[in-house]
Amino acid sequence: xxxxxxxxxxxxxxxxxxxxxxxxxxxxxxxxxxxxxxxxxxxxxxxxxxxxxxxxxxxxxxxxxxxxxxxxxxxxx
Amino acid sequence: xxxxxxxxxxxxxxxxxxxxxxxxxxxxxxxxxxxxxxxxxxxxxxxxxxxxxxxxxxxxxxxxxxxxxxxxxxxxxxxxxxxxxxxxxxxxxxxxxxxxxxxxxxxxxxxxxxxxxxxxxxxxxxxxxxxxxxxxxxxxxxxxxxxxxxxxxxxxxxxxxxxxxxxxxxxxxxxxxxxxxxxxxxxxxxxxxxxxxxxxxxxxxxxxxxxxxxxxxxxxxxxxxxxxxxxxxxxxxxxxxxxxxxxxxxxxxxxxxxxxxxxxxxxxxxxxxxxxxxxxxxxxxxxxxxxxxxxxxxxxxxxxxxxxxxxxxxxxxxxxxxxxxxxxxxxxxxxxxxxxxxxxxxxxxxxxxxxxxxxxxxxxxxxxxxxxxxxxxxxxxxxxxxxxxxxxxxxxxxxxxxxxxxxxxxxxxxxxxxxxxxxxxxxxxxxxxxxxxxxxxxxxxxxxxxxxxxxx
Numbered sequence: 001x002x003x004x005x006x007x008x009x010x011x012x013x014x015x016x017x018x019x020x021x022x023x024x025x026x027x028x029x030x031x032x033x034x035x036x037x038x039x040x041x042x043x044x045x046x047x048x049x050x051x052x053x054x055x056x057x058x059x060x061x062x063x064x065x066x067x068x069x070x071x072x073x074x075x076x077x
Numbered sequence: 078x079x080x081x082x083x084x085x086x087x088x089x090x091x092x093x094x095x096x097x098x099x100x101x102x103x104x105x106x107x108x109x110x111x112x113x114x115x116x117x118x119x120x121x122x123x124x125x126x127x128x129x130x131x132x133x134x135x136x137x138x139x140x141x142x143x144x145x146x147x148x149x150x151x152x153x154x155x156x157x158x159x160x161x162x163x164x165x166x167x168x169x170x171x172x173x174x175x176x177x178x179x180x181x182x183x184x185x186x187x188x189x190x191x192x193x194x195x196x197x198x199x200x201x202x203x204x205x206x207x208x209x210x211x212x213x214x215x216x217x218x219x220x221x222x223x224x225x226x227x228x229x230x231x232x233x234x235x236x237x238x239x240x241x242x243x244x245x246x247x248x249x250x251x252x253x254x255x256x257x258x259x260x261x262x263x264x265x266x267x268x269x270x271x272x273x274x275x276x277x278x279x280x281x282x283x284x285x286x287x288x289x290x291x292x293x294x295x296x297x298x299x300x301x302x303x304x305x306x307x308x309x310x311x312x313x314x315x316x317x318x319x320x321x322x323x324x325x326x327x328x329x330x331x332x333x334x335x336x337x338x339x340x341x342x343x344x345x346x347x348x349x350x351x352x353x354x355x356x357x358x359x360x361x362x363x364x365x366x367x368x369x370x371x372x373x374x375x376x377x378x379x380x381x382x383x384x385x386x387x388x389x390x391x392x393x394x395x396x397x398x399x400x401x402x403x404x405x406x407x408x409x410x411x412x413x414x415x416x417x418x419x420x421x422x423x424x425x426x427x428x429x430x431x432x433x434x435x436x437x438x439x440x441x442x443x444x445x446x447x448x449x450x451x452x453x454x455x456x457x458x459x460x461x462x463x464x465x466x467x468x469x470x471x472x473x474x475x476x477x478x479x480x481x482x483x484x485x486x487x488x489x490x491x492x493x494x495x496x497x498x499x500x501x502x503x504x505x506x507x508x509x510x511x512x513x514x515x516x517x518x519x520x521x522x523x524x525x526x527x528x529x530x531x532x533x
Contacts, residue, residue, distance in 0.1 A: 004190050008520040011513060015468030016461055056457045 006064055014058060017053040024049025079250035090494060097492040104491075124328070124351030125430050125478075128388045129379030131228045143388035144381055146222065149260050150212045150385060183207065190516070191523040195410075199522055202402050206395065207515035210386065214477060214507025217384030218500060223481065227378040230354075234375060236346055239367040242360050246345075247332050248278035248299055251323040258321050259283070263314040271295050271310060275303045282307075282321055286316045322355040325375060332356065352377050386477035386510075391471060396469035399518040400462070407525030420459045422451040466523065469514065476510050 028045025032038065091355050128143030160177040169177055183204050187197035216222065221521060249274045251258060258279070273279065277300030286446040294307035295316075325332070329347045334342050348356070354377030360366060385391050408416045418424070426448025433441025480503045487495045 004516070005523070008513075008516050009524075011517060012461075012465060012468055016464050016474070019464045019467055020460065052457060052460060055453075056461050059454065059457060060461070071379050 004032055009060060013057055016060070020053035020056065021046065021049040024052070085094055085188055094491070094494040097494050101491045101495075102489050113428045117298045125390045126474075127351070128390075129230070129351070129377070131230060131381060134230055134232060141388065142228075142381055142383040142429055143385045143391055145380045146215065147391060148475045149382065150216055153216060154208055154212045167188045180204075181219055186516075187519055190519050191334075191526075195523055195526055196472075197408075201516045201517055202392035203519045203522075206399065206518060209395075209530060210473065210514050211507055211511035212511060213385045214480075217386070217477070217481070217506070218484075218503055218507075222382045222384060223380055223485070226381040228381050230352075230377050230379060232349055232377070233371050234332065234348060234353060234373045235369050235371050236333075236337065236344075236366055237368065238337050238341060238344055239370075240335040241365050242346070242372075243336045243343060244332065244334045245332070245358055245360075245362060247323045247325065247330070247356050248280055249319075249323050251276050255468065256321070258308065258319070260318040260320065261289065261314040263312050267313065268317065269312045271308060273298075273308055274306065275300070277303060279308070283316050283319075285316055285319055289313060295353050323358075325353050325356050326488050328352070333358075333360070335366065336510070346372055348375060353380060384477055384481055386473055387481055392474040393466075393470040393472070395514070396434055396466045399469055399514070403521045403525050404462070405520060405523045406443055407439045407527075409528035412511060422455040423448065423450050442513060463518075469517070473510055473514055476506060480506055518522045 024045035024047075025042060026045075028042035031041035031045070035041070084104060128141030128146075131142050131145070132140040139229050158176070158328070161172045164170075165173060167511070184196070184200060187200055187203055190196070191199050249258070253276050255276060257270040257273045258273045258274070259281075261269045261271060275298065277298060279296045279298045279300075282294050283296075289295065289310045291310060291313045294312050296308040298304060298306040298308070316411030325348045327348075328351050331345045331347070332348050333346045334348060353377050356373050356375050358373045359371050360373075366372070380404055407419075425444060425531050429441050429444030429446070429448045431441075432444055432514050480499075484496055484499045484503060485500045
């Protein structure tokens with residue numbers, strides 16, 4: 001029943017990515033308005049959000065990738 | 078069933094479909110003969126994200142229709158469980174058999190994910206979430222939910238500052254030319270309608286029970302093309318009714334401008350947040366008002382019951398409980414030290430710094446870099462745990478609200494028959510959402526405990 005666990009874990013990934021990027025943008029916009037710098041913080045926020053989303057997603061699917069590698073290389077668990 | 082029976086049912090369905098097609102919005106759009114017995118629901122949602130307050134509206138804790146619906150759900154679920162377990166037998170009856178089957182399926186599902194020991198520990202919470210979400214979704218499909226039973230709520234709109242009313246901003250709007258805007262009763266008891274020459278917003282020049290002479294202006298047009306055109310009374314008599322209402326169609330719509338005369342200049346009074354309905358002014362233009370004077374009364378008619386999951390507060394509360402449960406399970410299952418080290422992982426960083434200070438520069442730097450990465454990963458972990466809360470709340474809210482709107486739209490377009498497939502879809506979605514909410518809590522909790530797959 002390992003599959004259930006993965007299936008449910010992946011339901012949340014889309015939300016995670018969306019919230020990371022959206023949060024980055026909103027935070028950047030707020031900082032830009034606060035310090036009256038035009039677009040720098042927004043861009044930084046987008047970038048930061050993307051990086052956080054990518055890293056977090058990789059961490060979430062890491063066990064699956066490992067398992068896949070184990071089975072393809074013939075190692076049985 | 079016999080062939081004749083099937084044919085009969087098919088015929089009835091076909092007739093219902095044709096009647097619905099003719100009487101619904103599509104039929105009205107195609108100018109089919111309108112069947113006025115059909116009551117087409119209006120596509121109007123007073124407040125999108127939360128339920129409408131129906132009792133104790135002015136108090137600090139208004140009772141919303143979604144809250145009442147969740148009480149109903151609790152009551153129904155309790156009564157259902159009571160009825161199913163009241164006379165338990167070894168050989169179960171139909172109801173007991175159904176409940177036993179459902180519970181067995183739930184227990185099997187939970188134990189297959191979390192293992193036997195943890196599964197039994199998680200069962201009460203997960204099963205409660207599952208049953209509550211599913212009962213919410215299924216009860217909301219009953220016809221007593223949504224737009225069938227309405228409650229009249231009157232809210233008073235007051236001004237915050239004293240001054241003189243400059244302009245009343247909400248105008249009645251005639252939807253088509255020749256619409257009746259007022260009814261006049263003549264001296265001999267006959268009733269005459271006043272018709273408007275063009276569609277658009279206008280302003281009444283008379284009040285109910287006021288007597289008018291023939292040719293006196295009843296209303297004046299406000300729109301751009303017909304601005305200033307007066308609508309004259311066709312006969313002399315008494316105004317019995319002003320038929321077109323002033324409607325509030327947006328949350329926080331401006332309703333009046335008041336000249337305070339002082340530093341504040343002209344202020345605008347808004348209608349309350351998330352309340353739509355019929356507006357009645359208590360003041361007239363050029364009338365002086367003092368602080369907290371009542372400007373208008375807004376009469377809204379929200380439904381008495383509205384699906385509990387279409388309130389973001391309800392789903393957010395459930396998400397908070399679920400996340401709290403998950404974190405608590407992580408805390409008790411792993412112990413405080415292990416649990417907290419998942420978020421704040423500074424051990425490697427300190428080790429690196431210690432090595433660095435001892436003079437092992439290369440080793441120290443390497444360990445420090447790994448340490449910084451660990452700290453970042455801890456941050457990532459924290460973010461991913463916190464996004465669960467938002468995703469729990471919005472997933473359930475979004476799915477349930479979308480379902481309500483879908484059924485309402487289908488009923489609006491072609492009543493009766495077209496809504497049936499969507500009801501079937503809603504049954505499926507109710508089950509799936511319950512499974513997802515309960516299942517996600519279960520999976521996250523078993524991951525947090527850290528024995529997700531060891532026991533089998």
